[in-house]
Amino acid sequence: MSGSSGNGAVTRSTLRQQIADALRDEVLAGRLQAGQEFTVKEIAEQYGVSATPVREALVDLSAQGLLEADQHRGFRVHEYSVDDYRGMIEARALIIEGMFLRLDEDAERFRPDDPRIAAAVAGVRRRGEEAQRAAAAGDLTVLIGYDLRFWRELSALFRNPYLTDFLHRLRVQTWVCTVQHLRVLTDLRGHLWSGHTDLVDALYHRDNDTARAMLAAYNADSVALIERLAAG
Incomplete structure (x- = not known):
């Protein structure tokens, strides 16, 4: 019985x-738009499943800031303002600056002559190449997928899973x-933006x-674009 319960x-x-x-x-694809409401049912x-895993999944997404929970009406997609975006970009920049400081202080952590580092960087660069192709084609959905993988794998090189997870969540919010x-x-x-490979090379x-x-x-241009779109 215990095995069955565990499964x-x-x-x-x-x-x-x-x-x-x-x-x-x-x-992320925009099929569920800002302010759109729906219920667990x-x-x-x-998806043809029971309510329990759905409710848990929606609570998880609410905790990540993507949804808002309404006790009586269900859930809605969170609508982000321009101020939200500025805050996300600032937070993202602070995290990445911390990564740069680590690089400045700890040369052994990111040695180009380390075969493991070289192999990992090559993988990150491939993700960057795919992201750049999608950006050039204007394919936002494909770009987001590769961009998120790019940053997750790049930040993983710093061997701090907490940093990697936090940056990933922040980038998901920014993309939404x-x-x-x-x-x-x-x-x-x-x-x-399509500077992924140039960033890796640097x-x-x-x-x-x-x-x-x-x-x-990149950050300045992104903020300027969102401000311009919101004003228009």
Whole structure:
């Protein structure tokens, strides 16, 4: 009996994560739009599952700031303001600056001549190449997928899983906010950042000043775009 109960718990936990991932993708793709409301029952029927893992998944997404819970009306997609976006970018910049400081202080942590580091960087660079292709094509959904993987794998090189998870959640929130504002554009080509491989190359060659300047420009341009779209 205990084994059966354990398997049930694992199955429910897996289902909870799958539903949370699927709904997060729906929000990132803009199919679930800012302010859109839904109930646990509606989502359970949509995915053909029981209410419990759905409720747990929705609570998880609420804790991550993507949804808002209303005790009487269910859940709604959180709508981010321009001020929210500025705050996210500032928080993201502070985290990444901490990573740069670690690079400045601890040369052994990111040695280009370490075969493991070189192999990991090559993998990150491949993600960056895919992200750049998607950005050039204006394919936002594909870009988001590769961009999130790019930053997760890049931050993992610093061997601090707490930093990696926190930065990932923050980038997901930033992308949700970005998608909510970019939906007014019919052609995204020329509006999406595509400096991934240049950033990796700068970090790999210990050119932290160039990397810092690249990210500062990226952040400034991103904020300016969202402000312009919100005003328009």
